[in-house]
Amino acid sequence: MRKIITTAIAALAMASGTQAADFFSTEQSERLVTFGARLGVNTSNRTIANNSFPGFYNHESWGTGFDIGAVVNLNFRDYISLQPGFFFESRSSRYTMIGPLVNIGYDGAGEAALAGKNNTYNFTIPVMAIVKFNITDDIRWNVEAGPYISFLLDSKLKDQRVIGINEPFFTQDAASVDFGFKLGTGFQFLRHYYIAAHYMAGCIDAWKERSLANSQKQSFGGLTKGWIFSLGYDF
Secondary structure (H helix, E strand, O other): OHHHHHHHHHHHHHHHHHHHHHHOOOOOOOOOEEEEEEEEEEEEEEOOOHHHOOOOEEEEEEEEEEEEEEEEEEEEEOOEEEEEEEEEEEEEEEEEEEEEHHHHOOOOOOEEEEEEEEEEEEEEEEEEEEEEEEOOOOEEEEEEEEEEEEEEEEEEEEEEEEEOOOOOOOOOOEOOEEEEEEEEEEEEEOOOEEEEEEEEEEOOOOEOOEEOOOOOEEOOOOOEEEEEEEEEEEO
16 A cells, blocks of 8 residues: 555656746757747837926827847757847827927917827847747747837927917927837747737837036937737748
8 A cells, every 4th residue: 555655646747847848848949049020010109307307297008010020049958048029019198288388498378288299210239038838739828128229310390379479389209219128928829820919118219318508418318119010930
């Protein structure tokens, strides 16, 4: 009886060890370098620092856009990869500002209001570290994180509506470069098909500085933020 129990315990220990190894495989990857294509939709926001216009109420809302690009997977082991990516991104967001006329250089009482939409087109390079877990033989769960750098291709302020004055008082372009971090999670099916969600958090000023009449610079600060929902295929 004791021999049977000992044998059963040993078998259970071996089985659990095998399952752990399958879930988190440290074996060498079958292919060192693979490539993938990605297509996604995003919702993003480009905030404006609250002290940009003292006494004004600022509200920035999220807009929609799309991402399209390619990735290169450097598969060091079966469980971990380094993934540079190259993406074209369309982003949008809306903003509203309400405050006293005197705070933007106008004499007299009253308030001004401004509402508009910001559209940007960017070339973005994320470099992601990816840790992989095998749910089954055909389903893999990825946890992904890393830095990104984004270069502005074009920026437009659209649909501006002005109340209280004759012209917009916020006319800035987006910053030419953004740097931040991207993190997310996703699933890979049959080692080829991919679905994922990521969050991107910018770490530097979102807007280009403005030159003032006294040769000083005014920064509108703010940060870029975005959620991306992607589909992909790895070759």
